[in-house]
Amino acid sequence: MVEETVNRMGMTESFASKLAMRINKERDGSRMDYLKMKLGIEMLVINLSKSFIVYGVAIAFQSLLQTFILHAAYFAIRRVAFGLHANSSTMCTIISVLMFVGTPILCQYIWFNNYLVIGLGVILTALLYRYAPADTDKYPLLGVERRKQMRKEAVTTCIIIMIIALICPSPMIKSLLVLGVLLQVVAVLPVTYKLLKRSFNNYEKYEATTN
Structure with missing residues (x-):
């Protein structure tokens, strides 16, 4: 039955499922172990394929270091602040190319000085403190203490990046660091969720039922 289901999957999901089944069988794991492993492998393959495309385009535009x-x-910031995801893998790849390759190209004409770094740093840190972490309907972030820890890490990381930007003598690198944080902060703002008609604070649906 499981093998029949695998045959109906897409290439990436099928590969992840077969590999997870093989590893799980060797470990004599449970069904839940298999599902977790499958999801992890699938996400790894998808992210690697997107990275190859993004950095391939960056190389073509001679902006590899800037993109990095x-x-x-x-x-x-993303690893602890989370935020919006694209509705499809294809759309995610397109948006990633536009963000991580297009923005460095624009940075050739938009350079930040230390005054802008400080001003934007304060604003971005405050927004992260107020709205991070932000979840999605598919991945609700459950647990008050977990969210507090993630918020703390997001704010701390933001401050560290801004300090690095202040110390760095290159105006372009300053701009890239600040814009990298800015792009992620936009992904956690409630107004962005509303504009894209996506649900915000999805954890409330689950935690409300347990109180």
């Missing part, structure tokens, strides 16, 4: 710096700042 912007992406690093973005991901440093």
Whole structure:
């Protein structure tokens, strides 16, 4: 029955399912272990394929280093602040290319000085403190203490990135670091969720039923 289901899956999901089944069988794991492993492998493959495309385009536009710096700042916040996801893998790839390759190209004409870094740093840190972490309907972030810890890490990481931007002598790198954080902050704002007609604070639906 499981093998029949695998045959109906897409290429990535099918690969993840077969590999997860093989590993889970060797470990004599449970059905839940299989599902967790399958999801992890699937996400890894998808993210790797997107990274190849994004960095491939960056190489074509001769902006590999700039893309890496912007992406690093973005991901440093993203890993604990979470936020909106695209509705499909294809759309996510397109948006990623526009953000991580298009923004560095614009940074050739938009350079930040330390005054802008400080001003935007204060605003972005405050927004993260107020709205991070932000979940989605598919991945609600359950647990008050968990969210508090994630918020703390997001704010701390943001402050560290802004300090690095202040110290760095290159105006372009300053801009890339700040814009990397900015792109992620936009993904956690309630107004962004409303504009895209997506539900916000999805954890409330689940935690309300347990109180």
